[in-house]
Amino acid sequence: RRGVGTAPHRREAAPVEMGELDARLPPELRWIAALCSSSYFQPCERHEPAGGKEKEKGELTNFFARDTGETLCPSCVGGRDVVQIRRSSYHDVVRVRDVCRLFDARNIQTYVINGARVVFLNERPHPRGKHGATQNRDEKKTSASSSAAGARRSSCRKCSRTLQSDTSWYCSIACKAGVAGAAMEPSEEAAREAEAESGGAEASNRAKSAGEKSEKREKSGGRAAAAAKRKKREMEDVDAERGGFGGVVENGAPPT
Secondary structure (H helix, E strand, O other), X not given: OOOOOOOOOOOOOOOOXXXXXXXXXXXXXXXXXXXXXXXXXXXXXXXXXXXXXXXXXXXXXXXXXXXXOOEEOHHHHOOOOEEEOEEXXXXXXXXXXXXXXXXXXXXEOOEEEOOXXXXXXXXXXXXXXXXXXXXXXXXXXXXHHHHHHOOOOOEOOOOOXXXXXXXXXXXXXXXXXXXXXXHOXXXXXXXXXXXXXXXXHHHHHHHHHHHHHHHHHHHHHHHHHHHHHHHHHHHHHHHHHHHOOOOOOEOXXXXX
């Protein structure tokens, strides 16, 4: 999986201060502050490598427990109420489908990663330019397509980061919580909208993958047909050379 494991070090924006979000969030959503301020993909203290071997990797913490605010590894989860954390370009993300019924995730900039629509937990370092070194690959692709279409862009209402959609108001969960935390209470309407958007992105990705597989099969079939034609021509050439002796070759010598 991209961005997980022994990836090269990349400069990341520091996680938001939990106290900063606590003041903006209603009591039932205070866990969002801990979600955004926690560090993930760290070695689990409960499930270290057997025998304490330094070269072996233990379990990594990529789950957040909403009830206790702990970060957990897959072996710790059990039947806990958790949110799975994923990574994109060395930054923490969650799938919209996983959180859209826990809080109102609308108006946060989304990206499609591995066929699923995701949102970032925290603000990230701002790009240095249109194609700056700090832009990740997903942003470059989206940026190129948006520019070609002449799309109008907005900026994050918290950190002023340039967004890829004029319907997005925030670049991350933390930025929305820092500005409109009181309005993040979940609702059936918000969940339906987010699920519909995610479902559309996943369906589009499946169709694209199916098209790519079909194209590969066609190319593979074309190569096989071409190889069969070459083989047939080679056999015809061999038959023609043998016929040039005035008859069929028997026992390796031409007929007399």
